[in-house]
Amino acid sequence: MRILSIAVNTFRENLREKLLYNLLFFALLMIGSSILLSRITLGDYHRLILDLGLASINLFGVLIAIFVGIGLVSKEVDRKTIYTIVSKPIPRYEFLLGKYCGLVITLFANTIVMVVGLLIVLQVMDVPITSLVFKSLALIFLELMVITAVAVLFSTFTSATLSAIFTLAVYMIGHLSGDLKEFSKKLDEVSQMVVNAIYYTLPNLERFNLKGHVIHHLDFGMADMALTLAYGLTYAAFLLLLASIVFQRRDFQ
């Protein structure tokens, strides 16, 4: 119950954030611009609309997750409101979890707005809406949840600017970590073990990327979907627990 009220409060607070509306505005602008672009392209305009739409939702979702997520704890510290919270009989992990849930709700609301925008465009332009589009959107949201958890983790021990940089770095690394695995195959056994350990500990965000599947109509089975969902949620839980442990030990002066 306490987690929920913190979550709702965080959500309300986030709604006052001007940055959020700017990002949302540009996301919708980009999704809408695909109508114009599809007029001047040759051939498969379905592809262009889906590509641009999914990419915008993904990119702006990540930007919202990062730039709203990083301020989560540091803003409370800056405004000194953290003292009133940590002195209350609320365990710190509940505070953190509530903040995270509030952020996820914010992201969910944003994603819904963007998805509705995309669906309208798809409907207007007569692009068939397949179940794959929704699977892809679900995994994009899962990726946002993981990114948010990363942002929360960093915001528990560094400043807002640093956590933004770190989270962006993790986002990029997460999409490139597949190469790490590929390159490790030629190394000797010990280095291979080290590289593999790094690879498996880092989030592999490419797993949440179904944009190619949607465009090329590749099937993504339910078993794969369930496994990917479980992976994303477990990884987010791992990050949050780590964040709670760090936050628990932090001394506010």
Place this chain on the structure above:
Amino acid sequence: MSFEAISARRRHLLSFLTLVLLLGASLSMQYLLEQRSQGRIAKLEQLRLLPRGEILRPALLGYHQLGADLLWLRVVQVLGDRVVRDKDYDWLYHALDVITTVDPKYVYAYEAGGIVLAELASRVDLSNRLLEKGLAPNPASWQIPFRLGFNHFFHLGDHSRAAEYMAQAARIPGPFPIGPPHYTARLASRLYVQGKNPEVALEFLEAMLEQTTDELVREKLQRRIRRVSLERDLQMLERQILQYADSKGKRPASLMELVSARLLPGIPSEPYGGDYLYDSKTGKVMSSTHDERMGVYVPADSLATRGDIE
């Protein structure tokens, strides 16, 4: 019992255990997902999908060298694969072309790419195209004309072009490895004079082997050396048989007769562990492991790609 009621130590232990558990779970799911998606997109197919270098270059925002390095890493992963289909080498050439367009001064990419295309893929045309592309942006590199010289000599049997490239390599100043190895000038002059001699080829190959540290390329070169040694031995045996016939008026009945006539210190051992088979009717010597001869050393002008069976 609520979470708060548990003592602090046990709480720490519990959260630590859960942390490990969650990491382990996510790790094993990662692994499972990997197993399920194994080999869905072949690595070479990804190389084919690379955009042209001219288009990729501006997208790299000034990180051209880094981009070329990363692409090179990808190419190297493919090179080691056991099964590479013939048409895959077109993708390989495409990738090398992209790398060298993104970073035209990446001498090693030309050099190693040139060797792999010629030796591994038997695509001398692509190898030469890649190497020739590298000549203009790298006037100070001796490696590129050196490989071009080798390709023209060994694969195309064009000894005068080969000698020209070799001479070009020999003109680069500086001590090895900045400049060419000391024997380059000698190789160039020998090529001008007696290009079709397998001894020259062996000298060439041993020289290349000496400079190369890459295992994959070394192995290819060693294969070539074995094959050319076989040809050298066959030619040497046939020469001695002719000499025997000249002095005694008839061909020897077996190869051992050459040894007893003191024309040879002994029958050389066949580099593949086989035997030298002698046909006393025709005076020809064959190997039990290879039934074709390498065309480039036989006086008739033919391509060298035939007869390299292993």
